[in-house]
Amino acid sequence: MSWLWSVLFAIVMVIITWVKIRNDEMEENN
Amino acid sequence: MDTSRIGIMVVFVVIYLAALILIGLITKKWVKESSGYLVAGRGIGTLTMGVALVSIIAAGTTFSGATGLGFTVGMPGAIWSFSWAFSALLCAMFFARLSRATGCYSIAEWIGVRFGDRARYVLTIPQAIASILSGAAQIVGSAFIITGICGCSYMTAVIVSSIIVLVYSYMGGLWAVTMTEFLQVILLCFAVVLSVGWLMATYGGWSTLTGSLPAHFFHYPGKLGWGVFNGKWGLLTQIGLAVGFFLIVVPNTYIWTKTAATRSMKSAQRGFWVAAILAYVFVTWLIAMIGMYGKAIGLEPASPNAIYGLLVNKMPAILAALVFTGILSAIMSTASGAIMGAGVTITRDLYQPFAKNATDAQVTRMSQIIVVLCWIIVFVLSLVFKAIGPLLALGLCFAYFAITLPPFLASFYFPSVKEPEVFWAVIVSFVVTTWYVLSKQWLQPPHFFHPIWVGVAISFIVLVVVNFIRRAVSSGSEKSRRTIEVTDRDTEVLALIAQGRNLPIYLIDELGVTAREVNESIERLLAASYVTRRGTRAMGYLTVDVTDAGRTYLASKGYTVQDKVGVLSDIDRTIIAAVRDMSAKKFDITTLAERVNLDERVLSNKLLYLLDKELVSTPELFRISTFEVTRRGLKAIEV
Numbered sequence: 001m002s003w004l005w006s007v008l009f010a011i012v013m014v015i016i017t018w019v020k021i022r023n024d025e026m027e028e029n030n
Numbered sequence: 031m032d033t034s035r036i037g038i039m040v041v042f043v044v045i046y047l048a049a050l051i052l053i054g055l056i057t058k059k060w061v062k063e064s065s066g067y068l069v070a071g072r073g074i075g076t077l078t079m080g081v082a083l084v085s086i087i088a089a090g091t092t093f094s095g096a097t098g099l100g101f102t103v104g105m106p107g108a109i110w111s112f113s114w115a116f117s118a119l120l121c122a123m124f125f126a127r128l129s130r131a132t133g134c135y136s137i138a139e140w141i142g143v144r145f146g147d148r149a150r151y152v153l154t155i156p157q158a159i160a161s162i163l164s165g166a167a168q169i170v171g172s173a174f175i176i177t178g179i180c181g182c183s184y185m186t187a188v189i190v191s192s193i194i195v196l197v198y199s200y201m202g203g204l205w206a207v208t209m210t211e212f213l214q215v216i217l218l219c220f221a222v223v224l225s226v227g228w229l230m231a232t233y234g235g236w237s238t239l240t241g242s243l244p245a246h247f248f249h250y251p252g253k254l255g256w257g258v259f260n261g262k263w264g265l266l267t268q269i270g271l272a273v274g275f276f277l278i279v280v281p282n283t284y285i286w287t288k289t290a291a292t293r294s295m296k297s298a299q300r301g302f303w304v305a306a307i308l309a310y311v312f313v314t315w316l317i318a319m320i321g322m323y324g325k326a327i328g329l330e331p332a333s334p335n336a337i338y339g340l341l342v343n344k345m346p347a348i349l350a351a352l353v354f355t356g357i358l359s360a361i362m363s364t365a366s367g368a369i370m371g372a373g374v375t376i377t378r379d380l381y382q383p384f385a386k387n388a389t390d391a392q393v394t395r396m397s398q399i400i401v402v403l404c405w406i407i408v409f410v411l412s413l414v415f416k417a418i419g420p421l422l423a424l425g426l427c428f429a430y431f432a433i434t435l436p437p438f439l440a441s442f443y444f445p446s447v448k449e450p451e452v453f454w455a456v457i458v459s460f461v462v463t464t465w466y467v468l469s470k471q472w473l474q475p476p477h478f479f480h481p482i483w484v485g486v487a488i489s490f491i492v493l494v495v496v497n498f499i500r501r502a503v504s505s506g507s508e509k510s511r512r513t514i515e516v517t518d519r520d521t522e523v524l525a526l527i528a529q530g531r532n533l534p535i536y537l538i539d540e541l542g543v544t545a546r547e548v549n550e551s552i553e554r555l556l557a558a559s560y561v562t563r564r565g566t567r568a569m570g571y572l573t574v575d576v577t578d579a580g581r582t583y584l585a586s587k588g589y590t591v592q593d594k595v596g597v598l599s600d601i602d603r604t605i606i607a608a609v610r611d612m613s614a615k616k617f618d619i620t621t622l623a624e625r626v627n628l629d630e631r632v633l634s635n636k637l638l639y640l641l642d643k644e645l646v647s648t649p650e651l652f653r654i655s656t657f658e659v660t661r662r663g664l665k666a667i668e669v
Contacts, residue, residue, distance in 0.1 A: 003105040003250030003315075006112065010310050014303070017119045021299050024127060028295065029644075029662075 035347045042351035047194050053209045057202030060653050064393040067203030068374050069135050069291040072638055073654045076297040080304025082288055085211040087114040088218050088313050090171030090361035098334035100321020104247025107318030113271040115309040117279040122302035128442055129289050130298040131572045133535030134545045136375035137286045143549045144441040146449040152456045153434055154379040157283040158372045160430035162404055165368035166411035167423045172361035188412045195366045196405045200398055204291055207370045214359035219312045221356025226316050228349055229323040242326045277482050278431040281438040284371025294642040373401040425467045429481035433459040433489040445566045451496040459489035514557040523551040524560055525589050528576045529599040540635045603667050609646050610659040618655055
């Protein structure tokens with residue numbers, strides 16, 4: 001069931017991107 | 031297949047096609063000026079953007095190819111959309127904001143602003159051809175599915191699917207394309223979920239798969255691999271595919287046009303993120319599972335790519351009709367997006383520069399004609415590619431996008447790159463990759479070098495080499511500083527920058543001029559030291575700030591200058607206050623324009639800026655017609 005690792009990878013990538021997006025938005029607002 | 035099944039399918043398809051035409055009719059009324067046709071008046075919100083993007087990967091090639099992979103290798107079949115979603119996330123992180131901030135409608139327009147016209151024209155060619163080819167490849171896929179299920183001739187199938195695409199794209203422009211994509215993605219998500227649900231209910235759940243398929247079907251990326259990597263180095267294949275998608279997703283003009291059409295930086299960036307999640311959920315694992323069920327229940331298709339069709343034929347009539355409509359819509363949405371992308375870049379980069387005196391109505395008319403011309407080429411190519419195969423079309427298409435990646439990256443991150451590098455990189459790699467694709471060598475074993483790798487490598491090498499030569503030859507000072515005449519337009523631009531419009535997109539929208547004109551103004555203001563760029567790369571390059579000299583100059587011209595950056599101008603405050611006062615009741619832009627005593631067009635352009643800065647917001651999912659004031663907006667006018 002090693003395909004589950006890629007699900008985990010996808011979730012991690014989505015979270016990292018979200019953090020980056022929020023960071024960009026905060027930066028723009030300042 | 032019996033006639034009642036075909037009858038139900040035809041009914042579904044007719045309803046679906048009628049809905050597309052209806053969307054064309056509705057969105058036609060939304061288009062008031064050329065920006066409305068080409069970039070939907072920059073009114074596309076986060077969710078609409080996400081859905082429109084996912085429609086690109088949820089294409090005919092994915093439905094046949096990825097289910098085919100699911101059938102032959104199992105879970106690794108998800109690799110196709112998985113890699114695409116990964117690129118979408120990279121776009122969200124690094125490129126969505128940048129490309130929107132330029133305010134350009136197409137990549138070539140931006141390259142023109144950054145490097146010069148010669149670079150712009152040569153870049154338009156591969157971009158437009160690539161878009162058209164990708165549209166044609168989809169129509170071919172669509173025609174194969176229609177003939178496979180309905181039994182009509184290939185010619186009839188091409189005519190039906192492509193004429194509908196033409197009708198709605200012609201009428202409503204990017205709005206119609208985006209709205210139909212919305213409908214199409216909803217349909218295909220239903221199709222995927224219902225297919226898997228039905229397979230599970232009929233043949234048993236997950237245990238059916240684990241019970242009847244070998245263990246390597248559940249390893250990811252497992253034994254996947256093409257060419258010399260076949261059966262080994264699955265991880266390397268995964269990395270290769272992810273990078274490959276990066277090469278064709280990032281410098282892709284129809285993705286750029288979608289980004290340019292979003293209503294704010296936030297929508298652009300979050301849209302890619304939403305698209306990645308939708309792709310993960312609907313077109314990765316579920317798609318692979320559909321193919322795996324085909325294997326588990328022992329179907330034997332003529333080609334693995336036909337597995338979905340075989341499963342559809344086993345489904346009950348209504349479900350089959352729904353799934354069929356879903357697949358059809360996936361294909362048509364990708365095709366119309368691609369035709370529109372080609373239309374935008376040709377209008378913007380090959381027609382408008384040579385028709386400087388054209389009125390806005392003429393530009394809209396011309397862009398409609400160009401969309402029709404692109405469609406005719408797509409139509410002819412769809413007939414040609416039946417004979418030579420869609421693989422060649424996609425090879426050329428991907429390679430043409432890939433060759434523009436080095437200039438694209440250079441435009442943001444490598445300030446030392448100038449026009450000659452870009453010009454020669456595109457020309458040389460265009461010629462070489464065309465020869466390489468048509469030589470068909472890459473289709474022979476060991477399938478090692480797909481054209482995208484050849485394209486991007488040559489483009490990159492030429493870019494670097496010409497850069498070295500040019501810098502070695504042109505030593506010393508490049509041009510003598512002449513005295514700069516600051517025009518009235520430049521003063522207007524400067525005043526807007528002082529009001530916080532510090533990115534090209536704000537200036538372009540607010541003045542209703544092209545990116546090129548704004549850039550020329552900025553260059554003159556830079557030379558006069560009235561503004562400075564915040565940096566040399568990426569967002570820093572795009573952001574301009576007014577200097578003290580600029581403030582003094584503005585004051586001397588009779589403008590009231592805010593002494594602090596980020597303080598709203600009086601007119602912006604008036605608009606926000608008016609929106610606040612009117613929020614309680616329904617209103618449209620006309621009423622608001624009367625209230626604040628501004629021209630409707632000027633007002634809507636100002637509202638785009640306020641929307642981007644989140645001082646006002648809009649409750650609408652699609653076309654923006656009403657506004658609400660946000661908490662930030664309230665705070666800003668209280669100060």
